[in-house]
Amino acid sequence: MENTPEVKPAPKLFPSIVERLRVKHYSKRTEEAYVQWIKRYILHHGKRHPRDMGVAEVEDFLTHLAVARNVSASTQNQAKSALLFLYDEVLEQRLPALENVTKVVAKKQLPVVLSTQEVQAILSRLDGHLWLLVSLLYGSGLRVMECLRLRVADIDFARLEILVRDDQGHKNRITLLPVSLVNPLKTHLQSVAALHAEDLAKGFGEVRMPASLSIKHPDSGKDWLWQYVFPSSRLSVEQQSGLVYRHHADEKPIQRVVKKVAAEAGIKKQVTPNTLRHSFAAHLLAGGQDIKTVQRLMGHADESTTMLYTKVVNVGGRGVASPLDVI
Template sequence: MINTPAESQPPKLLEQVAARMRVKHYSLRTEKSYVDWIKRYIWHHGKRHPKDLGAAEVEAFLSHLAVTRNVSASTQNQAKSAILFLYKEVLGVQLPWLDNVTQAKAPKRLPVVLTRDEVQALLNRLDGTMWLLVSLLYGSGLRLMECLRLRVKDVDLARCEILVREGKGFKDRVTMLPKSLIEPLKQHLLKVKALHQEDLAAGLGAVFMPMALDKKYPNAGKDWAWQYVFPSIKLSVDPLSKVIRRHHADEKTVQRAVKKAVNLARITKLATPHTLRHSFATHLLEGGYDIRTVQELLGHSDVATTMIYTHVLNKGGQGVASPLDTMSA
């Protein structure tokens, strides 16, 4: 019996999923999440190959998540997206519309918003790079990962603009750079540039390049313009290429710092880094800015998404005053 060389064997299913996702430029985080859900789907059906399963089995798994596991609607939707990606992009199978899935209920919650005084109290409990980063989240309305993935070339100090590349939905947008942060940002970038020079002197200094640009421009990853505005303090091994690089700062570090600052400021609201984005939008609307302008700064596709902030304004979405406040003495 002749053994087939390992390199001539077809890739395993999960390897095919990962390869297809990289071709379509999905993030590593999404790739790991999708692979994990596909694993769970296969295990749920007794390790049967997905090509032997169909819409009924997909419906059964998604209903199991909602009914037995009691997962949130967003979690169930993520599992659904992963499985549909498997069938459509990897197996080339078009499943019928999933009509019989028990949908997890999505709670209709209003966003947590801090007052201006609470934002100031939170920022007063931070310093250095963390203060600058969190100030950008509030002052520019950035999502946490949008801020961490900023490159030097995306920050225009002269025009007071920040170009957010491939934000949610793979869309680019331009948002404001607060004038009060220009000088602190200049000083911060001087330190980052010095760190980059040290990496270059050590034979390193190349960062991750999106869309395989490192193959088209092999030396671009070492250019100052492509460096992260908020790099990690430690070098790490790229999980895909195995190259030693300096990635951007870890989002968990920011989350822990904000949580600690919230506690020190004695803020009772369940505030996270994303709360600062909600506060940015609400305070702009309170200041009288047009909702379409706020929509553009936030990068929302539908103005209805931005409308939710009108419900947390001091006077409510329609500016209605309470009858108790209008009662005569």
């Protein structure tokens, strides 16, 4: 009797997606976003398997986001990136050009900028690590997630510099560390070091490595230099591997507290954590800093993005100093 060859079942879709994202060293945040977009894509098409769909269904979904859901250009682009990853990297079915998508046109709006008095009013209502974190948003021009993802190794006290790592390690940049934050930051790191020592004593103390360094330093997750400057208050168990990590703090409490204290200060503007970053750029330009330097510190790929701030300030020319040190 002839043996029938065993047919192995096809791997389940979402574990395959997560595995591929981690092989390619995508961040946890990107992993979560891509998985959610792929789920929405499948639900939009009546739970059909992506392997049974293709370019027409992808175009239909992206157009639906633009027309029916009225999403922003960045949101539509993120959904597109997630689906291209699904087909290119997981299903190995490279899609042709998506030519029939109604694209959302990005609108370049003038950034909301605070006065130095308004910045002071916000900072004066904060204390502890929240004060330090928000001070870095304004004093170094950081996005909130850039600040939360900072590692101890990214802070150079001697050179007064901060290394800002891109998720994929392709667009790292250097920004300035305000002199006025050196001592508060050193004190804060002492408490973080104590927490890390407690974790190690309990058999934990590991963080996920930055994507660009996970290959070079795969076993360095417990090293002090790679710990987060603003760690989470809780340990997390990774569902796929069962490993226990201490991730960085969550951004949502930061967003809520900045909005709350701005309202308490009577500021009649739509204030978010990124408003502090916008104010960093605007105040540098108002103080005479040149466009190219501000572009580099902000990490803008296009000078036209930085030029938006010139519409709310007068530009001159002086030496670089953090606006936090001025106030």
